[in-house]
Amino acid sequence: MKQFSSLHPVMLFLYFCAVLGVTMFCLNPAVQLVSLGGALLLNAIVDGQTKLRRRLLPLVMIPLGGVINPIFSHHGQTVLFFLNNNPVTLQSFYYGLTMGGTVCAALFWLKSFSQLMSSDKLLCVFGRVSPKLALMLSLILRFVPLLGRRSRDSREALQAMGLFREDNFFLKLRSRVRVFFAVAASALENGIITADSMEARGYSVGRRTAYSTFRFSWADGVFAFVCAAALGAALAVLRAMRVDFYPTVTLNGDRSALAVGLAAFALLCLLPGALQGVGGLLRGRRLRRSLAYRGEVGSL
Amino acid sequence: MSFLKAENLSFTYPDGTRALHEVDFEIDEGDFVTVFGRTGSGKTTLLQQFKPQILPNGTTSGTLTLNGKNIVDLTEREALGTVGFVFQNPEEQIVTDKVWRELAFAPESAGLPQGEIRRRVSEIAGYFGIEDWFEKKTDELSGGQKQLLNLASVMVMNPAVLVLDEPTAWLDPIAAADFIAMLKKLNRETALTVILEEHRLEELIPVSDKLLVTENGTVKFFGETREVCRRCENEAVAFLPAAARLFHALGGAGECPLSVREGRRFIRSFAPQAAAEEKPRPSHDAPALAWKNVRFRYGAKTPDVLCGMDLTVYENELFCLLGGNGSGKSTALKAAAGLLLPYEGSVRVFGKPIQKYKNGSLYRNCLAYLPQNVQVLFSHDTVREELDEVGAYPNDLPVDWSGLLDKHPYDISGGEQQLTALAKVLAARPRLLLLDEPTKGLDAPAKQTLGGILLQLKQTGMTIVCVTHDAEFAASYADRCALFFRGEAVGADTPRAFFAENRFYTTAANRICRGHLNGVITVEQAAESCRQNGGGGA
Numbered sequence: 090m091k092q093f094s095s096l097h098p099v100m101l102f103l104y105f106c107a108v109l110g111v112t113m114f115c116l117n118p119a120v121q122l123v124s125l126g127g128a129l130l131l132n133a134i135v136d137g138q139t140k141l142r143r144r145l146l147p148l149v150m151i152p153l154g155g156v157i158n159p160i161f162s163h164h165g166q167t168v169l170f171f172l173n174n175n176p177v178t179l180q181s182f183y184y185g186l187t188m189g190g191t192v193c194a195a196l197f198w199l200k201s202f203s204q205l206m207s208s209d210k211l212l213c214v215f216g217r218v219s220p221k222l223a224l225m226l227s228l229i230l231r232f233v234p235l236l237g238r239r240s241r242d243s244r245e246a247l248q249a250m251g252l253f254r255e256d257n258f259f260l261k262l263r264s265r266v267r268v269f270f271a272v273a274a275s276a277l278e279n280g281i282i283t284a285d286s287m288e289a290r291g292y293s294v295g296r297r298t299a300y301s302t303f304r305f306s307w308a309d310g311v312f313a314f315v316c317a318a319a320l321g322a323a324l325a326v327l328r329a330m331r332v333d334f335y336p337t338v339t340l341n342g343d344r345s346a347l348a349v350g351l352a353a354f355a356l357l358c359l360l361p362g363a364l365q366g367v368g369g370l371l372r373g374r375r376l377r378r379s380l381a382y383r384g385e386v387g388s389l
Numbered sequence: 390m391s392f393l394k395a396e397n398l399s400f401t402y403p404d405g406t407r408a409l410h411e412v413d414f415e416i417d418e419g420d421f422v423t424v425f426g427r428t429g430s431g432k433t434t435l436l437q438q439f440k441p442q443i444l445p446n447g448t449t450s451g452t453l454t455l456n457g458k459n460i461v462d463l464t465e466r467e468a469l470g471t472v473g474f475v476f477q478n479p480e481e482q483i484v485t486d487k488v489w490r491e492l493a494f495a496p497e498s499a500g501l502p503q504g505e506i507r508r509r510v511s512e513i514a515g516y517f518g519i520e521d522w523f524e525k526k527t528d529e530l531s532g533g534q535k536q537l538l539n540l541a542s543v544m545v546m547n548p549a550v551l552v553l554d555e556p557t558a559w560l561d562p563i564a565a566a567d568f569i570a571m572l573k574k575l576n577r578e579t580a581l582t583v584i585l586e587e588h589r590l591e592e593l594i595p596v597s598d599k600l601l602v603t604e605n606g607t608v609k610f611f612g613e614t615r616e617v618c619r620r621c622e623n624e625a626v627a628f629l630p631a632a633a634r635l636f637h638a639l640g641g642a643g644e645c646p647l648s649v650r651e652g653r654r655f656i657r658s659f660a661p662q663a664a665a666e667e668k669p670r671p672s673h674d675a676p677a678l679a680w681k682n683v684r685f686r687y688g689a690k691t692p693d694v695l696c697g698m699d700l701t702v703y704e705n706e707l708f709c710l711l712g713g714n715g716s717g718k719s720t721a722l723k724a725a726a727g728l729l730l731p732y733e734g735s736v737r738v739f740g741k742p743i744q745k746y747k748n749g750s751l752y753r754n755c756l757a758y759l760p761q762n763v764q765v766l767f768s769h770d771t772v773r774e775e776l777d778e779v780g781a782y783p784n785d786l787p788v789d790w791s792g793l794l795d796k797h798p799y800d801i802s803g804g805e806q807q808l809t810a811l812a813k814v815l816a817a818r819p820r821l822l823l824l825d826e827p828t829k830g831l832d833a834p835a836k837q838t839l840g841g842i843l844l845q846l847k848q849t850g851m852t853i854v855c856v857t858h859d860a861e862f863a864a865s866y867a868d869r870c871a872l873f874f875r876g877e878a879v880g881a882d883t884p885r886a887f888f889a890e891n892r893f894y895t896t897a898a899n900r901i902c903r904g905h906l907n908g909v910i911t912v913e914q915a916a917e918s919c920r921q922n923g924g925g926g927a
Contacts, residue, residue: 209487220497230486234528243765245728249758250766250779250814251749270768278764278799279481285443286482290542291469291498293442300493300506 091308092368093361094135098210098301099217100309104361105202107320111354112194117332117340118183119351121190127358128197134365135204147196154189155182164335184334201361209302216299223299236272243271315360322353392418392582393550397451400434400444408434410606411451416599418549419580421573423593423614425628426603428802428832432586435603439552439584440474455550469499473543477555477830479535483527488519491527491538495546509545517541517571532714533564537571544575551575553585557593558803558830561714561858566592588832591630591897594618595648619645627833631861631897631912638916652901656915660922662906674704675740677821677852678725680878682734685724694720695731696876702869704739707843707853709863709884711894712873718856719761721873722823725854726758727751738821757819761826763810767798772809781816786842788812804835811842822846824855828862840866864888864896864910885910 093101112124136144158181160172165180206214208230216223244264247253253264323330329342330350340347393416400409408431416422424432437444438453441461453460455471463471476482485491492513496506514523517537522530530538536556543551553572557565573596575581587593594600600617602610602625609625610617618633619641626637632652636645646655679702685695694717702708712718723729725736727743736743738756746755760766769775773794776783783790788808793801798809807827814822828836836859843853843866856873857863863870864884871881872894880887888895888910892903895910902909902918909915 212490224485224497227485227487227490231483231527234526235480238528239762239765242760242762245723245726246758246760246765248728249726249752249756249760251752251817252779254749256748267768271765274768274799275764279478282476282478282481283484286476286539287484287494288442289440289474289476290484290495291465291546294465294469294498294500296500297497298500298502298506300490300497300503300510302489 091306091312091364092372093131093365094205096312097303097305097309098206098213100312101202101205101210102214103313104316105198107316108358109195109198111320111323111327111357112198113191115327115330116187116191116334117330117347118187118190119347120330120354121187121194123351123355123358124194125190125197127355127360127362128194128201130359130362131201131365132197134362134369135201147193147200150193150196151186151189154185154187154192156185158182158185158188166336180334180336180338183338187332187334213299213301213303216301220297220299224297232276236276239275240268240272243268243275247271312360312364316357319353319357319360323350323357326350391415392420393453393455395438395451395453398435398438398453399450400431400438400447401450402445402447407606408447409438412606412608414601414608414611416582416584418582419576420598421576421583421596422585422599422601423590423597424584424586424601424603425588425590425625426609427624427834428804430603431606432603433554434606436474436552436554436584436586439472439550440468442468443474466499469495469548470546471549473546473548473551475536475539475543475551475553475556477558479532479539479559482539483535486526486528488525488527488530488538489514489523491542492519492545494542499546513541513545517544531564533560533567536560536564536568540568540571548581550582550584553583553587555587555830556585558588562860563713565589569593569596588628588830590628594630594633615645615647618647624834627837632901634912635898635901635915635919638912639919649897649900652897653905656901656905656919659906659919662909662918662922676701676737677704677706677739678702678854679737680721680725680734681737683721683724683731683736684733685720685729685731693876695724697734698877700871700878700881702852702854704852705847705850706868707847707866708855709867709870710854710856710873710878711858711860711863711870712856713858716873717876718873719825721878722758722825722854722856726756726823728758752817754818754820756821756823757814757817758823759810759814759825759827761829763806764799766810766813767806770797771795772798772801775809776812776816779813779816781812783812785815786812787845788838788842802835803830804832804838807831807835807839808842815846820851822851822853824853824857826857827855828857828859836862860888860894860896861898861911864898865913 108124112121132144159177162181162184163176163178165178167179168176169179169182170177212223212226215226244253247264247267252267254260255264326342326346326349329346331341333339333341395412395414398409398412399407401407412435424435426432438449439460442465449461460472483491484494489510492510493506496509514520517540519538519541522534527535527538540556557568560568569592572583572585576583585593594614597614599612600610600614601608602617602621610620618629621629621637626634629637630647632646632648632655635652636655646652680698680700683695683698684693686693698721710718710721720729724731727746738746738751743751767775769778771794775798786808793805793809798806801809827839831839840862847853855867867884869881870884870887871878880890885908888899889908898912898915899910902915906915906918909918
């Protein structure tokens with residue numbers, strides 16, 4: 090069994106798109122709750138470093154939504170009280186909580202996304218769409234640290250000539266502009282060398298391919314199949330799962346459709362956490378066994 | 390039919406200047422050819438003829454054929470698999486952010502399928518020993534690794550001819566030797582034809598099959614290495630390895646030695662010389678620059694780069710601090726220039742702690758610093774504007790500025806850039822000049838010019854501290870030298886004593902003469918000693 094994080098980048102990317110899509114377009118507290126649960130589970134397994142309090146910070150979005158929405162939205166049947174002659178309604182409060190839950194769940198998913206998708210994985214995904222786009226991103230990733238280094242070199246050189254001074258605002262501004270021009274000149278002039286180098290390595294030969302070190306495996310296929318099935322089931326009843334908040338909180342479809350949709354969506358949301366956790370445990374056990382085996386052989 | 394053949398090859402720029410003039414040569418498959426000549430003699434233009442994709446604007450006449458087929462007639466795809474080109478600057482020719490992606494760039498351009506790219510990239514990474522840093526960012530590599538990566542990224546397309554434009558000019562001696570060893574391995578094991586242009590030829594000439602010397606856009610000499618070395622004259626001699634220069638200085642009769650080993654055999658016919666009486670050490674004046682127990686590190690958890698460095702440079706001295714790349718000698722220089730604040734110890738300039746210089750007074754009539762990459766000093770369109778910006782006194786330097794002033798600072802040669810930058814920092818009329826690798830990328834005549842200028846500046850009373858990995862330069866011009874190793878300056882002494890005591894970190898002339906002519910560290914001294922002691926002939 091493969092861990093979630095070692096699945097093919099394209100799988101990861103599509104998975105995050107699907108989960109975020111359903112979470113954001115299906116307003117139903119139960120859906121948000123399931124999504125949040127899955128995101129928290131994955132987060133707990135993947136992110137071991139951040140402090141718990143800091144990690145749970147996005148949860149604040151839920152009560153915040155509950156407080157803010159009624160102030161601006163006055164729809165709904167059940168009036169709780171009046172604020173500045175405006176009605177504050179129960180439905181508006183529920184809507185705010187649910188929206189807060191959506192934002193909060195999305196934040197947790199995106200956090201995991203940024204932790205699991207390295208620049209290599211992202212470029213692999215973009216390379217599938219357009220090799221040129223992937224190359225351009227790679228060029229930029231190469232260029233940024235280079236420019237940073239050069240601007241530091243330039244600042245030091247100017248400083249030692251007494252031309253970079255930060256005594257007052259105008260000197261500071263002038264010094265910064267000077268460094269900017271020196272760096273811009275070197276970037277443009279030396280860019281010609283990079284262009285020549287690309288040309289010499291066949292940049293304009295014709296259609297590019299995008300190479301990546303990632304490969305599809307059977308685990309990706311199984312994962313894709315399970316996800317597609319769960320997503321398909323959830324999408325089929327998506328309209329029925331929606332909840333209308335105004336004037337009263339009502340479910341769009343019947344309860345059985347909601348149950349089916351929720352079950353499918355729960356499977357989708359809990360899959361990464363489960364894969365990552367169980368996969369990690371199994372891998373650890375196999376690794377220990379393998380190391381112990383070598384120890385036993387060594388002691389014979 | 391010969392492998393590579395140039396006939397009446399000429400190249401003219403749009404403004405009418407002729408960079409190449411009716412060049413003829415023939416190169417066999419598997420030849421290792423080294424090209425050299427003065428800056429502006431047309432070497433780079435000659436190399437670019439092999440790769441029409443990177444030719445500047447201009448017109449080519451005559452033909453350059455590969456296996457009978459004109460190189461300009463190759464399609465881009467054919468050219469990619471036929472001729473590989475490696476440039477001088479290790480940094481700028483890297484295209485992508487990761488090592489493995491850089492290796493895949495050329496095969497991706499050719500549109501090869503995934504499996505084929507995987508096989509080629511794996512194979513080349515294995516052959517070049519890149520496995521350990523395969524996943525690294527290109528920005529984190531050392532200069533030597535970068536250039537090796539550039540070579541590998543070109544070799545991944547398996548070209549029949551490899552053309553290199555001063556590939557080791559920016560590398561320190563150890564990285565340069567590694568690079569040349571890799572080239573020779575490729576040449577020997579795969580019969581790759583190598584055509585290489587370089588200034589630093591000490592290690593390169595002994596492994597070359599043929600030499601091509603350019604002069605004013607023509608081929609001055611072309612032929613077997615030993616033969617060309619023997620026939621070289623005047624300026625061209627300055628490019629040769631120490632052994633060959635010694636041979637020429639002593640009249641140039643018989644077989645020309647190329648390597649240190651052959652040089653040692655060559656001087657055996659001259660009478661030996663005992664160690665010269667060490668001249669009394671010059672009495673020292675007041676200290677101009679002193680590092681006192683200086684400690685510095687770049688990050689809280691990284692190791693110290695300067696580990697309690699102690700060194701004093703006296704007034705009116707030309708001091709060379711030698712050491713490999715990454716040993717921290719540039720950091721030591723930056724600390725002396727007040728660009729870094731040591732967390733322990735102090736730096737004193739003319740007896741006064743550096744922090745006591747307030748309001749930029751350190752950089753007025755006191756201290757000047759020239760960084761390793763002088764291009765960061767340039768931000769104007771002409772050399773004249775660069776110099777006027779700071780009110781420089783270019784005529785103080787014995788340089789002919791007439792042809793330079795109206796040129797773009799990026800269009801002039803490396804040596805001229807160095808001089809322009811030097812004139813710029815001298816505008817502040819410093820008494821202490823700090824130079825970081827001033828000989829990087831310079832050819833032999835340009836180094837001589839720079840050395841002459843430094844000696845002249847010293848005569849005006851200036852103190853000069855020079856960080857370099859160029860042992861030959863330090864031996865010829867320094868008053869004292871020290872080796873920078875593990876964050877400390879070790880063994881400060883006169884060049885004669887310093888290099889004569891070193892066995893490995895020393896000049897080629899010293900390695901040739903050790904044990905026979907003692908206390909000799911430059912070719913000039915060796916020649917002088919041989920002439921005085923007599924002997925020679927066969």
